[in-house]
Amino acid sequence: MPADREAIFLYGQEKGRKMKRSIASAVTLAVSMILLLLVSSDSSTQAQLRGKLFHWDTGVVALGPNQVLRITGDWNGDGDTTVGFREIKYGQGACNGAVCKLVIIGTTTSGPHNVPAGEGISLDLVATTYGRGIVTSNRRDVQVTASIINTLTGDTVSHIIMANTEGDFH
16 A cells, blocks of 8 residues: 555544544533533422422401401421511502502511421501501411401401412412
């Protein structure tokens, strides 16, 4: 075989080996990236589950004179939980016939508050006309209740059912 043909033959083999190494490296890199994405996706999913908040909402409640909306959270599970409150106070806006608009006159957020097992937490929402209370917790099984209390007598005027609105729009 002439020298220049032998060089082309050897060069071609060397080029083929480099190409095979490049393809192997590319495949290895692609597989590594896919595995990395799967692992990081799983860990971010776990982080989202740990950071999930559950919500309870009274809806808008009409309050009379000398009345407060008392919202209570009770925790009897294992370990501690966190509970946060959001209160929204409304005033009556413009009316069109029998339909009146409610306007937000104030909002307050407090928490998260740490609540050990066997303890509870409450918030008294004082509003001049309408109020709404929203409770958030990192535990689904916190027992949340709401009542309208007469501040002069301490009597409970009404109980409000507060469902866990997980998955609902807020």
